[in-house]
Amino acid sequence: KRPADRYIKGVQLGEGTYGVVNKAIDSKTGQVVAIKKIRLGAQKEGVNFTALREIKLLKELKDQNIIELIDAFPHKDNLHLVFEFMESDLEAVIRDRNIVLSPGDVKSFIQMTLKGLAFCHKKWVLHRDMKPNNLLIGADGQLKLADFGLARLFGSPGRKFTHQVFARWYRAPELLFGTKQYGSAVDVWAAACIFAELLLRRPFLQGSSDIDQLGKIFAAFGTPKTAQWPDMLYLPDYVEYQFVPAPPLRSLFPMASDDCLDLLSKMFTYDPNVRITAEQALEHRYFSSVPAPTKPAQLPRPP
Numbered sequence: 254k255r256p257a258d259r260y261i262k263g264v265q266l267g268e269g270t271y272g273v274v275n276k277a278i279d280s281k282t283g284q285v286v287a288i289k290k291i292r293l294g295a296q297k298e299g300v301n302f303t304a305l306r307e308i309k310l311l312k313e314l315k316d317q318n319i320i321e322l323i324d325a326f327p328h329k330d331n332l333h334l335v336f337e338f339m340e341s342d343l344e345a346v347i348r349d350r351n352i353v354l355s356p357g358d359v360k361s362f363i364q365m366t367l368k369g370l371a372f373c374h375k376k377w378v379l380h381r382d383m384k385p386n387n388l389l390i391g392a393d394g395q396l397k398l399a400d401f402g403l404a405r406l407f408g409s410p411g412r413k414f415t416h417q418v419f420a421r422w423y424r425a426p427e428l429l430f431g432t433k434q435y436g437s438a439v440d441v442w443a444a445a446c447i448f449a450e451l452l453l454r455r456p457f458l459q460g461s462s463d464i465d466q467l468g469k470i471f472a473a474f475g476t477p478k479t480a481q482w483p484d485m486l487y488l489p490d491y492v493e494y495q496f497v498p499a500p501p502l503r504s505l506f507p508m509a510s511d512d513c514l515d516l517l518s519k520m521f522t523y524d525p526n527v528r529i530t531a532e533q534a535l536e537h538r539y540f541s542s543v544p545a546p547t548k549p550a551q552l553p554r555p556p
């Protein structure tokens with residue numbers, strides 16, 4: 254029996270960066286799943302072996318805060334990736350005007366995000382495309398990072414779909430300056446943007462182009478000085494920007510606690526070598542001070 258026959262295809266859930274996503278049922282186990290169809294377009298010689306080998310590694314990546322890749326198989330020029338089905342995502346929570354997010358709720362969401370990141374970074378896997386709609390929420394309230402490793406495996410196929418443009422808002426300054434040797438710090442910057450978005454209930458740094466994105470970052474944190482980020486000058490797309498001073502972070506997040514602002518500023522550090530890691534962030538006193546993070550089952554969720 255072909256692997257494709259094992260899954261009974263249901264409604265289309267959406268269209269993402271790589272192709273359509275359908276709800277499905279695993280006829281063997283009865284489990285509800287989401288199947289992501291990836292167009293192999295460019296690599297016409299079928300599914301290349303490197304991709305399949307890497308997917309095998311992703312299948313081993315199992316953690317409470319990582320969406321599980323249950324199965325992967327080629328079918329009609331497409332690669333099908335089978336994931337556990339998730340009820341909602343963080344973008345829906347942030348945008349829902351009827352949802353009130355308490356400081357404990359924000360703490361819980363960002364803690365689960367950092368736990369998922371720390372786990373993958375420990376295994377040397379980067380996400381590279383963190384954004385609120387990639388943070389899925391299960392029926393039990395657990396937040397899980399989706400699409401881990403896919404950005405590197407399949408690339409970011411241009412800005413084909415309009416919502417893809419949003420990814421720019423989560424891009425670290427070293428990426429905007431064209432670095433080729435980025436590391437896990439890019440995911441921490443994106444997590445910081447998501448943290449800020451949970452506090453503000455709107456995307457924090459909404460650049461309209463890559464240049465404008467850097468402008469928005471500099472307006473929020475001040476133009477980086479060489480002493481703050483020595484390697485900046487050697488990045489491929491580095492250009493000198495007119496100096497702007499940093500406003501107090503407090504003025505941008507009037508309702509946040511001191512602990513919250515301290516962690517946020519460490520995640521928004523310019524120099525990726527100095528930026529706090531996901532693992533270090535989880536040790537920050539923000540997570541041990543009151544209020545405690547809300548238990549996943551008690552978190553608010555969209556109807």
Ligand code: ADP
Nearest residue numbers: 266267268269270271274287336337338339387
């Ligand atoms: P993007 O490329 O924009 O991140 P995806 O390809 O991940 O989008 O997903 C497209 C749509 O499919 C999303 O809007 C999401 O709601 C839905 N989706 C993706 N994965 C799952 C899943 N595991 N469970 C339920 N819905 C999912």
